[in-house]
Amino acid sequence: MSKIRVLSDQLANQIAAGEVVERPASVAKELVENSIDAGARRISVDVEGGGRRLLRITDDGEGMTRDDAVLAFERHATSKIARAEDLSAIATLGFRGEALASIASVARVELLTKTDGEAAGTRVLIEGGRMRDVKDAAHPRGTTLTVRDLFFNVPARRKFLRSEATETFHLTNLVTHYALAHPEIAFTLTNNGRETLRCAPAKDLRERAYQIFGTEFLENLLEVDGGNEMVARVRGFVSAPRERRTSRDAQYLFINGRFVRDRLIGRALSEGYRSVLPHGVYPVALLFLDVPLEEVDVNVHPAKTEVRFRRAAAVSDAVREAVRSSLASAGYLRDIEFSASLATRSGVEASEDEKNAEKDSSWSSQNAERADFAFDTRLVAEMPARNDLKLNEANSDSTPTPEQHRIEFGIDNATDEISLREETQDERTAVSLNEQPASSSSITENRATNNAAYLRLDVALPPIVSISNQVREVPVESVSTDIRPLGQIEESYILATDAEGLLLIDQHAAHERVLFDKYHRLEGQRAAESQNLLIPETFDLTPAQAAAFDTVVQELEAYGFGLMRLSGRTVAIRAVPADLPAGEARNMLAEILDTVDMEKRGTARATLREEVAASLACHAAIKVNTPLAIEKMRWLIDRLLRTSSPTTCPHGRPSILRLTTRDIEKGFHRI
């Protein structure tokens, strides 16, 4: 007997359900997407028991005929694509034709639907993948899909479901974000009979965001409207730098109306905030990208939460620049920084103006195919001092030799590190910095490089020895107590010495560690210190935050918060933990309530408590770009040395780096 069997459809559907249906929110995602694809103007979502007991999505879309209503539950049954070519330009949210089949295989499903063309509606009952009943039923045009007892026949899956509060949080988040992605559609969400979200059709994203979040929330967000049609239109909202999170959980990305998780865009977003937000903290973002259909492959993941871009670098640039331009127009970036970043744009078609500018530049006309962007000389003059230094070095030593080398100075946008690249001279004409008239700078932008702006200098230059690989993290046992602060670099890193050499201390990370230990200790002793606010601050929660509030309020109060739920989604902050600036309280609360990892709530209180302490420490700690007096540095170092782990911050990143005297001596060829 042959050992290989073809699985029954029912089993195949259950297997597919494993990928598509992870939890109630993923069922809701598929159903809401179907309603949007059906052209609905109005979508309501009803939830009971965290979506486990009941999940009902009602729409006024085109509906299904009786035949289609039955077919819809077949595996690979879809009205959205027909040919392989269709896969290369998918305009609908669905296309795999497996959602309804998968859902119906793991729940009890009732479908009620009617089209304009048919006199009667249809009702289909299907349970655990078995069709139970099909008959006429009254229903207005549109579709109502009711999913009951999710995973009733898959106990293994049921075990993985979290508390009702957690699942409700995910559902609320999902509906909120689809409502934002489609302002023209009216949405309502009802949880155990209580309406938790209602939005009338809105004219644009701003109006929709106002309906959901209220004015106060919007005041803290910057509108993004940039990119271009050919690569990606980028719209939405990002937070002002004062609003920050320690994870990417509050970043929501939609590509062509589809909610996705995308690392590339997340990274581009962080690049947009370079020099505005320190490493390790993330902005809040709601970004909607419109990408030409043929430029994006959505058929990467069964749940369709991942995409692949044909021109990933160009999309990432469009996002970064759109974000930077909105930061610049809000005054968070100096013009000069913004234009420098514009100049690093790559892969985007040059505008007419840019092309003309290139023609005017003598460098470009000589090397048309290589150098396509002339640097503004003003920019060179205003480069940060360390770049100037290197440029000058280059200058003084720039007698061109016949055996020329091409040297590129790279500034890595992510790390601000300067690197050097060398390349032997080919047939190019040598141009040295001092031979150029000021108006046509010889420093050009290499647009082909993705992340880095490379300043090219065609001069002979002795290689500079990099000490970057000599700088090391410090093992905790080698931290001595006689650390002497010397000053600050960029008002962010404390420069200090100890018996072994030079130390760099990240002031924010160090203070975070100090505060984390303190909060943790006081909480353990039930002795949290708190400061009452003279005037309680009120704060509007988003629907999802409101769903999370009751689960975490106890933890927050253990650290010294005094909170009171007012009507609806408004909360009053009456007291905040000691050391936390009152202005940061809102940020910190929002961050904790936005943490999607709600699983930890309820089950592992201890983990949640640690998270609260880390977030609290992060928000209360000295920020980067803060000048410190020597006494304050001494105080900070002294405190840091008394913590449980002086060499790492609560998020596990290093707080101290060392360059040993020995390595310094090696660098200078003294040994």
Ligand code: ADP
């Ligand atoms: P897909 O969305 O990938 O096509 P689904 O299994 O989600 O696959 O749905 C199967 C088909 O059922 C869809 O192609 C569509 O024709 C129909 N359908 C599903 N939901 C609705 C709805 N709410 N309104 C109208 N038609 C629907």
Ligand code: MG
């Ligand atoms: Mg679908």
